[in-house]
Amino acid sequence: MTDQQPALRLEGIVKTFPGVRALDNVSFAVMPGEVHALMGENGAGKSTSMKVLGGIYQPDEGTIYVGEKPTVMHSPLDAKAKGIVFIHQELSLAEELSVAENIYLGELPKKRFGLVDWDTLYARTDKILEKLKVSFNAKTRVGDLSIANQQMVEIARALTVDAKAVFFDEPTASLTDAEKVVLFEVIADLQKQGVGIVYISHRMEEIFKITDRISVLRDGQYRGTLNTRETNEEEVTQLMIGRKLDLSRSALTHEVGDVALEVRGLSCGDLYRDVDFEVRRGEVLGFYGLVGAGRTEIAETLFGLRDPSAGKILMDGQEVRIHSPADAIARGISLVPEDRKGQGLVLGMNCRDNMTLPQVDDLKAGPFVAEGAEVSIFDQYRDKLDIRTPGWKQTVGNLSGGNQQKIVIGKWLSMHPSVLIVDEPTRGIDVGSKSEIHNLLRELASQGYAVIVISSEMPEVLHVADRIVAMFNGRVMRTFTSEEVTEDNLIQAISGLSGDGQAA
Amino acid sequence: AEHSETMKIGITQNNVGVDSYQTTYEKAFIAAAEANDKIETVVLDAGGDVARQIAQMEDLIQQEVDAIIIWPTNGEAVIPAVRKAFQADIPVIVTNSNIAEAGFDFVASFSGPDNITQGARSAEIMCDKFMDMGIENEAQVVHITGQPGYTTAIERAKGFEDRLPEVCPNVTVVDTQPGDWNREKSQKVMEAFLVKYDDIDGVYAGDDNMGVGALNAAKAAGREGIIFVGATNFAVGYEAMERGEYWGSIYQSPVDDAEAALQTAIDVLNGEEVPFLNYFDTPKITQDNMGDYTKPVF
Amino acid sequence: MQPGTLSTFLKRGAIWGFIVLELIFFSIAGEFMSLSDNAFMDLDNMLLLLKQSAPIGIIAMGMTIVMINGNIDLSVGAIYAISAIILLDSMTWPIFGALGDGAIPIAWLLALAVGTALGALNGLIVWKTGVDAFIVTLGAMLGYRGLVFMYNGEQPTSHLNWTLVDFAEAQFLGLHTATWFLLLVTAAIWFLMNKTVHGRNAYAIGDNREAAVNAGIRVGPHMMINFMIIGFLAALSAVVFYSESGSVNPNDGELYELWVITAVVLGGTKLTGGAGSIISTFGGVLAIQLLRKGLSHIGADTETVNLVIGLILIAVLFLDRQLNIKGKEELKV
Amino acid sequence: MSKQEIGSFLAKQGILIAFAVFMIGFTLANSRFLDPDNVMGVIRSSAILGVMALGVTFVVISGNLDLSVGSMMSFSTIVVLDLHDKIGPALAIPAMFAMTLCLGAFIGFLVGYLKLNSLIVTLGMLSAIHGLTLTYSGGQNMDIADKEGTWFSVFGQGDALGIPVPILIFLGLAAFLGIMLSKTPFGRKVYAVGGNGTAATFSGIRRARVVFMCYLMSSFCVATAGLIQASRSLGSQNTVGQGLELEVLAAIILGGASLLGGSGTIFKTVIGVLILGFIQNGLLLVGLQFYVQYVVTWVIIILAVWLDIAAKRGRLWSPIA
């Protein structure tokens, strides 16, 4: 493949934002038919590179080559016309429209007089959906799909045009394992057709499974390209973060205390039924299940965002009624929600104000907000979580995805909750920070917090949780201790084939 | 036609909520109708909207009333609707402000004040006062008009501006701005006038509400000796005249207006002869003769 | 029936249900409170209703597109007035004087062109400056109104042409000219929104502007076209109405934007864009006109009319919301 | 200063610069423009609009609109004038405030707790409150009988330390509300709710209560404006506040608040109000017709907002294709 000319090449790209040099002399090339990983910590500039290529941002310096030709990408339309397709990190769908219309957004097949050719549209869409092995059809309204399925719709877009290069920005962040398999098949297919693929992800196992080469960015600078077959996780990590990572799990060095939160027979309409579990101080309780299993809804109920239709919640042995997040916070419950943009952050506000939002009533000097105290809280958690931002005044919306997530985590940690619920806490977080967050969760438990971790990543729950609640279709199938659990029985349980024989 | 049984009379008014003249008119109209047990009325308000008024005309025709009284929102735009009533053999009486000449063929009678004469009379009141004061050769006047676009506003302004040079050729109108029949708006306009012109001797306002707004502005600015003349004497204007702050106005009663319109309609229905232009009298009222008039109730 | 279908059905049908309710109410109340011997639901009265719905209704169709597109247009009342002035005044221009009634179609075209151009100006500003449509058209609502006054001062602009009036007052197959225009516009816009790529893109842009941009839809020109459509329709509404009335006050059309938006929202179009239906807007227009007509039929006075229309608007919004709540377990945000 | 710094300076201060340019322009056109009497006069007559705009600023930052303030102001004015003669000013004022706050609470309940769309609710209330006012007054003008002898005139016509009372009320209230918005937890919550209501809820903020409070503040400001208005002219028509809702919005937009919520400040609103007031007055002084003011306001609103966002995004023309 060495004598081939690249499908796409970046040379000396510089892009600055006020106070941030997001890309600093970045160069790399994507060959036709290769899967090229783009890696780097949160905020390293991966998404920005992609947006520069896609014509969403114009570079300050540097050149983009399509084939051998220096090219200016004027707009997304322009990029598309040049055969470059993007699957964005953030879902970019029109919820009210059908799956087919979303997949062919911007290029609906036309008949005469600008009429939509519905027959062709549905036929083509069905073909693509078949390839993706999804359960929904072309006419489904996208807003009715789960997040995972919406992500599949996004992915389907890559298959609609004759692409020269396809960019995937963290496509698996909210996919289940089965869907990942399908995605990888799709990528392999594209690869066979000679399409150059850029794959952005923080998940090492995926990188090593499907990519040919790995380019690494750090702080906006290009750090080099490695051949995947000739390298290993350690080397990549070192290149990314400049040091080695300690991935060992900190053992439980403390006693598990009494029950902090107990749930008995909790139901909420069709969302979940008869849920029982308890979480003790000093313990990390994992929730694992397929997307749509109802885990998020349980968390939302505990946080006062939904009213249960039956059952009870007990804290320290007392039955409690939680009607609003304010109630929940007052009782020492914190929730790191799964959707950071929609639920976690006020994107137009600065970092500090976002972080202290839940406790703004408590941080007072006379009738005013004690801004000094706020800044010190922010500084403390910025250091603790290694948040990359020019300062507390930066608007949160301008942070990279991973750093935004860290702000949300900091926001709830700084509340010193007695029960901390985190829903997909490391979605979109780089390996370094991920292990930091895992360690942090373990550490919190060891300090006597009760921690609930909801995750769709099996390695994550296996790694951090002391016990794991396996859910399927709104029901708890089984609760495993870390001694009992294996990948196999966990998968069985969340697929409805309960380990202890209860059929679903 | 023989109208021994009850007569159904529909009225569509211009914009009732807008000031108390129209409100009082409506009340007086209803009261007058109720006092007469041979009459039933449908009272509608167009809210200042031509389209709504035309729709109301159509509705009244469709409801087969015996006569329609219209206070036009626009003296020309309603002509086709009036023609429709005419073609349906329903007599139309125009009230308060007339429709344009092109529609006269379809109208049984106009009943209302003569706005042009009113404007002219206001000019006379002002000129006479200037002569008393001996400043008829140097006086400067500002003019605050009613809501732009309304027939009444336009006619009064025309009457005033045509007549003033005839009676006081050396008085100059230095500025004209609308006060929208609104006391507050007029006060603002006057404030700016006061800053702009050191010498203002007279203010003519399209009605007393605006006149009193201008008066308030002058009082607040400590400017004295200005002659205020308005039209449609409102209670506030009458009181200001009592206090000696406001010189004169035109006495126009909405009660007379309403009663005259209803009576004209009844007369038309009874087949009596009515003049085509049925003006009711709107005399001059000044501090000198105000004792002859009772304080307006609106 | 799938769960949720009933409430969707109720929701879609809510406006028609409301119309039926109004009809029943005014028919019964009319028996006791109205002077008229004719029933409220008399055929002629209903035909009039359609006709009287035309001025607001024609503009409302354009507003539906613009709102589905994620924008709003507050300047329609002023565009309506300017177009009317052009329509009536141009017939008196000496160059067309020789044409006699031949000047009519030219006047129509001129008025429509001016409306379209003013809409285009709004659209261009929204597109090129990136200022929110609410602000752009709020400004234009003042600015265009200023232009109206500049044209002819505070005087009304009039030109009564009986040929034109006769045409406007004509009835064909029982329906008035204005009704035909309303129905044609409704059908055309329905077709545009449901069958054409432009229409589907309007939904997409209103739903998720960023996604549309990323997908390569040329959002700017697209929005501009929609502003041109609503400008055109505002002018068409003026053409239909002023052909009949022959005179325009400089403040005509004030508050039309509010009535139009009210009708569109009653019809269930989302204020945030992305969802809405032309047929339901038609229902919204009828509902409002029915309310006005009904209230005057039963002889309600000005203060009651204001009070009732305001409260009904809120009540309908409330009802719509109740129908949309999925259940107790819904997320409380 | 780098180019970028100039850009962001313009973004932050653009409206002040525009203001300065205007003041200079009008002063050149008419030397009386900056006459202290005129300046005082303009601020005083802007005070009513200004006080209303202060409250609506809260509503707008919280992500909602309030189109009912004009007719609510008519209501307050009529009510306090009516009650003045019936129960005396000392009781009339609190009674009027209570009634106006009830209206505000009703809107706050509908928009905050029932989560109805604010544009439509306040549009409905615009009409409904107008109906209410007409019912209350019977459509008649309301006038105080004894205009000379009442201390009630102090709010609109009085002076303290040589400064007209309406100006003192306006600026005092602006300072108070400005600090409340920028420095207190409540203010922070208003920004959060307007910026992202869902995220605010997820942060334990009682969004409904915040929205409710914003409408309450808005109605409080309206009541204050009504008080000044009534006291200034000691009599009023039913339509006194009609159309002010749009002027209020225009002032707030000129100040640079986004109608989507989450941004804006009291200080900028005050500037916006003054700009409108001085434009109105300046054009009158220059002798231009009132409708020229419409056109000028149009151009200024669009230029001001355009430059504001252009500076924020770092390029003049919108990036949309």
Ligand SMILES: Nc1ncnc2c1ncn2[C@@H]1O[C@H](COP(=O)(O)OP(=O)(O)OP(=O)(O)O)[C@@H](O)[C@H]1O
């Ligand atoms: N619009 C913007 N304004 C200001 N700064 C920005 C903007 N977009 C990105 N940045 C900054 O540029 C840097 C690179 O961001 P980018 O989104 O490319 O990171 P990333 O590598 O994709 O990270 P992640 O893995 O977290 O998604 C970050 O420091 C970010 O804060």
Ligand SMILES: Nc1ncnc2c1ncn2[C@@H]1O[C@H](COP(=O)(O)OP(=O)(O)OP(=O)(O)O)[C@@H](O)[C@H]1O
């Ligand atoms: N955007 C959406 N609109 C409507 N319903 C949705 C949406 N997203 C999810 N749902 C529904 O909500 C339920 C829960 O979805 P969700 O994917 O959040 O499940 P979960 O158990 O929390 O899993 P995960 O934590 O992996 O997201 C499912 O029934 C799904 O269909």
Ligand SMILES: [Mg+2]
């Ligand atoms: Mg990224």
Ligand SMILES: [Mg+2]
């Ligand atoms: Mg979930």
